Amino acid sequence: MIKAIIVDDEKLVRKGLISMINWSALGIAIVGEAADGPSALKLIRSTPVDLLFTDITMPGMSGLELIRQTRLQFPHVRTVVLTCHHEFDYIQEALRLGVIDYIVKTLLEMENADDTIARIIERYRWEEAMRASSSNGSAGRLMPASSALVFRPLLPESEKSELFALSPVRNNPFIEWEEGGMVPLVHTMPSDGLVRELTRAIRERWEITLITDLQNVPLEEVKETVRLHLENALYYHSRSGTLAQLAYGKLIHSSPSRSRNDPALEEEWLNRHQDLRWAFGTEDWNRLISEVEERRPGADRLLAFGEALCRDWKGSLFSQAEAEHLLEASRSCRNWHDWTVWLRRIADLAKRRMLDLALSKEVILCLIRAMIYMRLHAYDKMNQADVADHVNMSRSYFSQCFSRFAGQPFKDVLRMMRMERAKAYLLDSNTPVYEIAMSVGFEDDKYFSKLFRDMFGKYPTQFRMDGKPF
Structure with a gap:
């Protein structure tokens, strides 16, 4: 028999709890009260x-x-908290102190009392079995269920205490980790019921994954596999707002691709898809998707790719407001599915812009190539004829289409590219102004300085002095 005591400052609560439940039938002997x-x-x-x-x-x-003192003086004693609804905030601290469960006194009734205590007993026995196996070495401990829920916090303010409001957590053992934890589903429930339990509010604060095929797998192996591979597996196999499900074998083989550790390969991938061909054709779109899923670039690389798209095509394919909205949305992408939705928005806006300009797909792609070429060669001796020739368009037709596409004449776009590079040089280096003028395509540094003042309201030297900290 499990020997238990009940502590409550209200005598009626103690006596009511003792009389409400058939303790001996559940394997518990109440040996005292305080x-x-x-x-x-x-x-x-x-x-x-x-x-x-x-x-x-x-x-x-x-x-x-009392829980702290009991833990210090009598570490073998397990604790269950008796609480009311308005005390729910205290449960977080109680969980940190190692309580195995809690009972909401206002919800305990004759109809559910035995089930509640039976759940606590099962949790107690599981904790005791875990403690016993730990004392004999943890390597041989097997998962107690064939499937488990893994919880990882999405927000700094995510509290483990709120997880205990979920019946899958309350009715099964909770293996706590430094961040989050795992719940082996000893007591299974239908998948539709599980999804209903994991409310939207919970999913906004916790990343929740159902891992299956865990039978006969050592517990420590599962914990290490989750630590090493779950983040990458979820990024490419989950959708925001849904319950992600992964077979254990798939999780094991979900290691990052080789490009994840090779910045040069990732940069090559990023530059190759800046041409936006994927936005205008199904075949190119599918190629982009398959390449990303094969390479599995990290979240930081996808974010850099998204930021570059917003920056480089603001004013030509997207309005200022659209670019800002896209940039904000990109920072909310939690997984690859979110990114595919975001990239679809990019493609839709690009195609709408093509229709608004009454240009063909071939011409819009030529103009995009022209802008990329200009960014790469803006600081060389280059003119409109050179760029038109590069994209195989006549100079007059290119000039007409480019002005509509960019919203300003070719010479103004080229000049702004050069001046933006000059501003960066002025702030990031001590290079003399005349050398900066030469490096961005101006042979006459006096003309460069005058033009700089006309565009930005300051001469280059003053801009540098105002922009650099003392």
Whole structure:
């Protein structure tokens, strides 16, 4: 029999709890009761106790302090918290102190009392089995269920205590990790019921994954596999707002691609798809998707790719407002599925721009190639004829289409590219102004300085002095 005591400052609560439940039929013997923390500690010293049921808010020594003292003086004693709805915030601290479960007194009724205590007993026995196996070495411990829920916090303010409001967590053992934890589903429930339990509010604060095929797998192996591979696996196999499901074998083989550790390969991929061909054709779109899923670039690389698209095509394919909205949305992408939705928006806006300009797909792609070529060669001796020739368009037709596409004449776009590079040089280096003028395509540094003042309201030297900290 499990020996238990009940601690609550209200005598009626203690007596009511004792009389409500057929304790002996559930394998528990109530060996005592106490009205406060010091009396409870004295009782545990004089009487063998396995399980402590304690209220949180009591005069003098609080329930939380009683849990701390019990943990220090009697580490073998397991604790269950008795609480009310308005005390739910205290549960977080109680969980940190190692309580195995809690009972909401206002919800405990004759119809559910036995089931509630049976759940606690099962949790107690599982904890004891875990402790026993730990003392004999953890390497041989196997997963107690064929599937498990893994919880990882999405926000700094995510609290583990809120997970215990979920029946899958309350009815099954909770293996706590430094961040989040795992719940082996010893007591399974239908998948539709599981999804209903994991409300949208919970999913906005917790990344939740159902891992299957865990039978006969060592517990420590599962923990290490989750630590090494779950983040990458979820990024490419989950959707925001849904319950992600992964077979254990798939998780094991979901290692990052070789390009993840090779910045040169990732940069090559990024530059190759800046031409936006994928936005205008199904074949190119499918090629982009398959290449990303094969290479599996990291979240930081995808974000850099998205930021570059917003920056480079603002004013030509997207309006200022659209670019800002896209940039904000890109920073909310949590996984590859989110990114595919985001890239579809890019493609839709690009195609709408093509229709608004009444240009063909071939011409719009030529103009995009022209802009990319200009960014690469803006600081060389280059003119409109050179760029038109590069994209195989006549100079007059190119000039007409380019002005509509960019919203300003070719010479103004080229000049702004050069001046933006000059601004960066002025702030990031001590290179003389005349050398900067030459490096960005101006042979006459006096003309460069005058033009710089006309465009930005300051001469280059003054811009440098104002922009650099002392």
